[in-house]
Amino acid sequence: MPILTSLGHSRSHQKIQPGLSQAKRESVTECATHSRRTMEDEEESLSSSSNPNHLHSDSKTLDPALQKKHASMLERLANRHQTRLDNSLTRRSADSDSSSSPLESTSSFLSHFADSKRSIEEQLARCRLTPTSDSAEVKTRLDCISSSISDLEKLVAEKSYFLPSYEVRSSLKTISDLKQSLEILNAELIPRKKFSFRNKAAKKEQVIEPKKDTVKEKEVEIRKPEKTAFAIPESPGFRHKTGEVLLSQFKGSEIGEFTISDLDSCEVRLLGCVRALFIHRLRKCRIYVGPVMGSILIDGVEECVFVMASHQIRIHNAKASDFYLRVRSRPIIEDSSSVRFAPYCLSYEGIERDLKEASLDEETGNWANVDDFRWLRAVQSPNWSVLPEAERVRIVKISNSDCRAEEC
Amino acid sequence: MGLLSIIRKIKKKEKEMRILMVGLDNSGKTTIVLKINGEDTSVISPTLGFNIKTITYQKYTLNIWDVGGQKTIRSYWRNYFEQTDGLVWVVDSSDLRRLDDCRMELDNLLKEERLSGASLLILANKQDIKGALTPEEIAKVLNLEAMDKTRHWKIVGCSAYTGEGLLEGFDWLVQDIASRIYVLD
Ligand SMILES: Nc1nc2c(ncn2[C@@H]2O[C@H](COP(=O)(O)OP(=O)(O)OP(=O)(O)O)[C@@H](O)[C@H]2O)c(=O)[nH]1
Ligand SMILES: [Mg+2]
Numbered sequence: 001m002p003i004l005t006s007l008g009h010s011r012s013h014q015k016i017q018p019g020l021s022q023a024k025r026e027s028v029t030e031c032a033t034h035s036r037r038t039m040e041d042e043e044e045s046l047s048s049s050s051n052p053n054h055l056h057s058d059s060k061t062l063d064p065a066l067q068k069k070h071a072s073m074l075e076r077l078a079n080r081h082q083t084r085l086d087n088s089l090t091r092r093s094a095d096s097d098s099s100s101s102p103l104e105s106t107s108s109f110l111s112h113f114a115d116s117k118r119s120i121e122e123q124l125a126r127c128r129l130t131p132t133s134d135s136a137e138v139k140t141r142l143d144c145i146s147s148s149i150s151d152l153e154k155l156v157a158e159k160s161y162f163l164p165s166y167e168v169r170s171s172l173k174t175i176s177d178l179k180q181s182l183e184i185l186n187a188e189l190i191p192r193k194k195f196s197f198r199n200k201a202a203k204k205e206q207v208i209e210p211k212k213d214t215v216k217e218k219e220v221e222i223r224k225p226e227k228t229a230f231a232i233p234e235s236p237g238f239r240h241k242t243g244e245v246l247l248s249q250f251k252g253s254e255i256g257e258f259t260i261s262d263l264d265s266c267e268v269r270l271l272g273c274v275r276a277l278f279i280h281r282l283r284k285c286r287i288y289v290g291p292v293m294g295s296i297l298i299d300g301v302e303e304c305v306f307v308m309a310s311h312q313i314r315i316h317n318a319k320a321s322d323f324y325l326r327v328r329s330r331p332i333i334e335d336s337s338s339v340r341f342a343p344y345c346l347s348y349e350g351i352e353r354d355l356k357e358a359s360l361d362e363e364t365g366n367w368a369n370v371d372d373f374r375w376l377r378a379v380q381s382p383n384w385s386v387l388p389e390a391e392r393v394r395i396v397k398i399s400n401s402d403c404r405a406e407e408c
Numbered sequence: 409m410g411l412l413s414i415i416r417k418i419k420k421k422e423k424e425m426r427i428l429m430v431g432l433d434n435s436g437k438t439t440i441v442l443k444i445n446g447e448d449t450s451v452i453s454p455t456l457g458f459n460i461k462t463i464t465y466q467k468y469t470l471n472i473w474d475v476g477g478q479k480t481i482r483s484y485w486r487n488y489f490e491q492t493d494g495l496v497w498v499v500d501s502s503d504l505r506r507l508d509d510c511r512m513e514l515d516n517l518l519k520e521e522r523l524s525g526a527s528l529l530i531l532a533n534k535q536d537i538k539g540a541l542t543p544e545e546i547a548k549v550l551n552l553e554a555m556d557k558t559r560h561w562k563i564v565g566c567s568a569y570t571g572e573g574l575l576e577g578f579d580w581l582v583q584d585i586a587s588r589i590y591v592l593d
Binding site: 076077080083153154157158168169172234235236255256257259261275276278280294295297311312314316328329330332334335359371373374 | 433434450451452453454456457460478479480481484487488490491502503504505534537538539540589
């Protein structure tokens with residue numbers, strides 16, 4: 001199935017065949033070859049002379065105009081390289097001992113990282129242990145810590161192009177832990193007011209219900225006089241209903257994406273496979289769906305029960321809802337609270353075949369491996385939990401006409 | 409630092425391009441990168457943080473940064489702007505509801521000074537899904553025609569599922585970066 005298989009195997013470094021048109025490829029090849037040869041030539045001649053006019057004295061193929069072009073290209077490359085170097089250098093003011101190839105050394109990064117981490121932890125501890133009632137002072141201290149964390153994060157981002165990925169991951173984990181500690185400290189010291197990192201677009205929290213986001217509207221206005229230049233077609237779906245049972249049966253895999261939105265107190269049953277499922281703005285609904293071969297995106301649901309299987313599930317702005325899932329990857333939640341998870345329990349005639357077709361016939365156990373993007377810590381997120389077995393529905397049987405849930 | 413040692417360093421980095429992939433969550437960034445690299449795409453979790461892939465493409469070494477697009481972590485994007493040669497903006501062409509979000513986030517990104525020199529490839533992904541908007545429609549919704557005239561950009565329809573369009577997009581991007589940086593003007 002992968003069309004690129006002819007182009008390589010699953011190694012992490014690999015060649016991709018050039019797909020450029022002949023003409024394009026030639027021009028790239030040409031300049032690239034020139035540039036390499038020029039550098040070699042140049043280095044050679046440089047070792048005997050540093051006069052740039054002698055750079056290409058040994059190269060008979062180049063006319064003077066071309067030489068000039070080469071020189072200017074080299075200058076561009078040198079500038080680009082120097083900028084990268086400078087940018088890196090400014091980040092490591094604390095690190096002065098190593099001068100050989102310090103920028104590309106993992107161990108020097110790690111020791112610098114460890115120092116910064118320690119210093120931030122000290123700042124956090126000091127802040128906690130020496131309380132001050134001056135709220136402006138507290139704010140200054142917290143801002144200062146926040147900017148230290150941002151700097152550290154930037155350092156990682158920058159160095160990660162030579163760091164082994166394990167180091168990158170663990171460094172990022174450390175940073176998110178530090179942020180979390182800061183948020184906790186902030187909550188202790190400045191109750192109620194939500195603290196946010198400096199450059200974060202704090203105002204952009206989205207309101208789910210009606211669009212009152214005037215900032216947003218205005219920004220759109222600047223570049224676009226009318227909302228959209230043409231009518232966006234509606235995808236198949238169930239929308240704007242109250243107190244109904246909505247049923248759809250998909251045959252084969254001709255169905256693409258499906259949308260379930262703006263429902264109140266409804267029950268939805270989807271039998272068969274779909275490619276992608278979008279769900280938003282539901283209240284007090286029960287949603288039963290067969291296998292989704294791509295991803296499910298949920299946004300803004302309250303007091304609902306979902307029973308669904310999919311390759312990926314992203315849950316945003318969910319409140320007080322239960323999810324019975326089968327997922328191939330880790331489900332994620334964001335801006336959600338009081339959500340509970342349990343394993344998939346749907347049954348309809350032919351579901352086994354559909355699940356198999358969508359490669360969802362195996363229980364992966366991922367229904368319990370939820371990542372809360374608002375809680376990137378090793379400690380369990382307070383926003384979600386495993387639904388206690390005693391409270392779970394054992395199996396939900398649906399058909400075209402009938403629906404039955406068996407309690408434990 | 410002498411010119412000679414700079415040149416030595418350049419020789420090593422000469423063919424390196426740094427490419428930043430961003431876009432809303434669920435748009436298919438990680439799937440695209442794995443597909444290009446010939447890796448298995450059947451189990452991919454939403455990206456927490458970022459992934460880096462080093463891929464040899466033609467004569468170049470691409471350092472591709474695939475950064476998570478969940479709302480919570482979009483504010484981290486700016487940490488990756490520095491030294492970006494190419495920007496890939498991935499759109500889920502079947503996610504009609506969030507096209508406004510998509511346009512806003514792209515607009516914000518393009519205001520960023522540090523990205524002003526980067527070539528921009530817009531991938532209108534998920535073309536295999538029935539009901540997906542075409543690249544032309546996506547271009548209209550994102551109002552690409554109004555883009556700053558100095559920006560090098562291109563929109564390409566693709567599917568990380570079938571692989572269609574990916575090479576076309578990356579060929580253009582690499583070619584465009586190469587012609588900005590390496591070509592003799
Ligand atoms: N049908 C179809 N599905 C796709 C395509 N590309 C990606 N997907 C699916 O879209 C979902 C999201 O893909 P990801 O690669 O995880 O998206 P992402 O942009 O990396 O998301 P974040 O990491 O959260 O920012 C997955 O379920 C993919 O299988 C495509 O071209 N066609
Ligand atoms: Mg991803």
